[in-house]
Amino acid sequence: MVLHLHNTGSGRREAFRPIDPAQVRMYVCGPTVYDHPHIGNARPAVVFDVLYRLLKTLYPKVTYVRNFTDVDDKINARAREEGVPIAELTRRMTQIYLDDMSQLNVLRPDVEPRATAHVAEMIALIERLIGNGHAYAADGHVLFHVPSWADYGRFARRSTDELMAGARVEVAPYKRDAMDFVLWKPSDAKTPGWDSPWGRGRPGWHIECSAMAKQYLGATFDIHGGGQDLIFPHHQNEVAQSVCAHDGAPLANYWVHNGFVIVEGEKMSKSLGNFFTMHDLLAEFPGEAIRLALLQTHYRQPLDFTKEGLRQAKRILDRWYRLVGDDLRTDDVPSEVQAALEDDLNTPKAISEMHKIADARHLEGIVNHGSPLGGYMLGRMSKQDLVKPMTSPGRRLRAAANSIGLLTLRESQWFGREQSDSLVLTDSVAIEVFRWVEDPRNIEKRINERNEARRAQNFKLADEIRDELATYGIVLEDGPKGTTWRRAG
RNA sequence: GGCGCGGUGGGAGAGUGGCUAUCCAGCAGCCUGCAAAGCUGUGGACGCCGGUUCGAAUCCGGCCCGCGCCUCCA
Numbered sequence: 150m151v152l153h154l155h156n157t158g159s160g161r162r163e164a165f166r167p168i169d170p171a172q173v174r175m176y177v178c179g180p181t182v183y184d185h186p187h188i189g190n191a192r193p194a195v196v197f198d199v200l201y202r203l204l205k206t207l208y209p210k211v212t213y214v215r216n217f218t219d220v221d222d223k224i225n226a227r228a229r230e231e232g233v234p235i236a237e238l239t240r241r242m243t244q245i246y247l248d249d250m251s252q253l254n255v256l257r258p259d260v261e262p263r264a265t266a267h268v269a270e271m272i273a274l275i276e277r278l279i280g281n282g283h284a285y286a287a288d289g290h291v292l293f294h295v296p297s298w299a300d301y302g303r304f305a306r307r308s309t310d311e312l313m314a315g316a317r318v319e320v321a322p323y324k325r326d327a328m329d330f331v332l333w334k335p336s337d338a339k340t341p342g343w344d345s346p347w348g349r350g351r352p353g354w355h356i357e358c359s360a361m362a363k364q365y366l367g368a369t370f371d372i373h374g375g376g377q378d379l380i381f382p383h384h385q386n387e388v389a390q391s392v393c394a395h396d397g398a399p400l401a402n403y404w405v406h407n408g409f410v411i412v413e414g415e416k417m418s419k420s421l422g423n424f425f426t427m428h429d430l431l432a433e434f435p436g437e438a439i440r441l442a443l444l445q446t447h448y449r450q451p452l453d454f455t456k457e458g459l460r461q462a463k464r465i466l467d468r469w470y471r472l473v474g475d476d477l478r479t480d481d482v483p484s485e486v487q488a489a490l491e492d493d494l495n496t497p498k499a500i501s502e503m504h505k506i507a508d509a510r511h512l513e514g515i516v517n518h519g520s521p522l523g524g525y526m527l528g529r530m531s532k533q534d535l536v537k538p539m540t541s542p543g544r545r546l547r548a549a550a551n552s553i554g555l556l557t558l559r560e561s562q563w564f565g566r567e568q569s570d571s572l573v574l575t576d577s578v579a580i581e582v583f584r585w586v587e588d589p590r591n592i593e594k595r596i597n598e599r600n601e602a603r604r605a606q607n608f609k610l611a612d613e614i615r616d617e618l619a620t621y622g623i624v625l626e627d628g629p630k631g632t633t634w635r636r637a638g
Numbered sequence: 639g640g641c642g643c644g645g646u647g648g649g650a651g652a653g654u655g656g657c658u659a660u661c662c663a664g665c666a667g668c669c670u671g672c673a674a675a676g677c678u679g680u681g682g683a684c685g686c687c688g689g690u691u692c693g694a695a696u697c698c699g700g701c702c703c704g705c706g707c708c709u710c711c712a
Contacts, residue, residue: 160642178712186712193712223710306641307708354710376712377643383711407712408643414704418711445651445661451644451705458650461662471675489652497652501660608671615673626674633675 152207152491154372155449157380157404158304162493165403167371172210174370175201176362176401178379179261181218182242183227186249187424188439188454189376189410189417195440196407196448196494197374198255199553203490206482206552213258214365216358217243220264220351225340235341239265249427252436253443254554260365264357268343271352271360274394275332275345283393286347288323289335293390295328304388304404305381330386332356355386362400363391373401377408407448417454425454435563437555438463444496444553465504466563467635469550472507472543475559479548480541486549496553506546565636586621596625596632 152165167173177197180190197215204211219239228235247257264271275291278284283297295301295309302309309328320327331353336342342349362370368391375384384404391400409416412423430439433456441462446452483506489498550556561567566589585591599614615625622637 180712181710189712191712196712221710305707308640310640378707378711380642381707382709409706409712411705416706416711420711447652449643450651453650455650457662461650465661468675495652497650497660501652504660603671606671612672624674626676627670627672628675629669 152203153493154403154405155493156402157406158402160306163403165371167208168369168402170208172212173204173208173372174212174366175204175214175372175374176358176366176370177213177215177258177373178358178375178383179215179217180242180246181221181223182239182246183221183224184242184419185426185428186246187417187419187426188430188443189424190246191250191253191427191439192410192443192448192452193374193376193407194250194255195253195443195554197405199444199448199490199496200372200374200405200494201256201258202552202554203494206487207491212260212366214260214262214362215258216361217246217261217263218354218357219243220341220357221354239263245428249431252431253427253440254436254557256554262361262365264352264361265341267357267361267364268352270364271356272333272343272345274356274360274363274390277394278332278390281393283389284332285325287325289348289350290321290323290331291333291347292324292329293332293386293393294325295330295389296326298389298393300392301328301389302385305385307381307385330355330382332390355383356390358383358387359390359394359400362387363395368395368398368400370401372403372405374405374407377406380404380406408446408451410452410454412454414453430459434459434463435466437466437557441466441500441555444555445500447497448494466555469503469507469546469556470558470560470563473547473550473556473560474543475561476541476543477547477559478544479551480544482548482552483545486552490552499549499553503546503549506542506549509542509545564634566634582621586623592618592623592634596634599625600632 153162154165155161156163175197177193180186194215197213201211201213217239224235224239228238231238243263251257275284278293279286279291282294284291284293333345333347333350333352333356335348335350340351342351362373373384373387388400392398411417415421415423417424427439438459439462442454442458443452445458445462483502485502486499486506489495489502492498547556559567595614595618599611602608602610602614618625618634619637623634624637625632625634
């Protein structure tokens, strides 16, 4: 099995062939840091994180670049509203984004360039485009001249005629052609700006990605990713700028775009107000549950987001954690899981394979003490599993889940049985109770008292103790091996 | 209007021309002081109409519906 990806550039599923197998290079459009990230921002971060992890298993070196857009008119507007300096707003939102993504087990890319640190490169790129006749300065602006490039529109599968027909904004007088788009625009005294050959100004939206991709990955690299809504105009314009600036060299060989998160059939977006911020969701659900919910839908499909979906994801992880326990060791990634991922990142299929592995985990003890034959006979295992030396299914499950960034904790961590060291309490009324509950020793002591009561057939007292703990969010489970507990949530 | 995506059982969600997807929920049992967890079994689907085929949810044609992009947006 070779990695296959659906390439937006061709509209087809293609075998992935890197330019240089010794170093795979990927660029993903990152967030504009002006607000808290929402679940729709998290989706590409998680999707391309899975791709990044997968590429790392296949190639010795992967260079993953994801930018921060920290110069943008939305940022300017927000900073004005809040009355804070722009740099402070972008610094704060960048940190929040990184913190939220980290809770989703999103690995840090190798390079996370900020647009404002690359203005010189953008200016150089713009000068090149002016020099070779693809851009022109007018009235303090610099514009890319769309008719100068015959292939414009091909990437997004739009003819320039259609684009003309669809143009309904009034055309700025300094534009030579209605489709021309801004590379550089003037800034007034109150707006962030940089000195340039065209006066003090700031970059247009698309040029930063062209400049940063070139700097860190070269004129042509392997994979360019982002959300579907970026195909036009953002990526089309990136392609135009980069190709024209680099003597016709293609920008990226494979374009990968994730689908939207939708709520009740409609696209989740700030303008509709139907979005969930990561901040709110993470207060209610573990990051891994959110990550699993995002990966249960194939990345190119629209993802219908609901809290019920999150609750289901949480339950799945509860069960899996019960199976893998506190043993963090893993095996090789099971072949069926790896194959699903290599098939255009089919994470829902990979997850269904994990369910099958989880089933086999039970059979290990139940059917015939670890012989894989029983599992095979019951149809729970593939023939491939049968010929492989049988190792612990718990480790196989952990390996499988780890490959997409799940099941990274110990069971006792997941269920909150370990002492929390990060708890900061300020409410003086509740603080005693919280302190008591936070210490697992107190809970275990109470469980022992309950079990004594149970032995004495005093079920009334036993149930009282269980109810008492339940009010603190502690769930007890009497199993064959004794009583275990976990924190609900 | 142009371009693109999608319509699968109560819900979520994969997929191959013929072989149980998977998970949740449901139902019937087992286990259990009770509960939870776990285990076993089980019903239920492929938007509509044609066509190709021995056989199509899967291929082709038409239709209906939903969504997205074309303007800042992951």
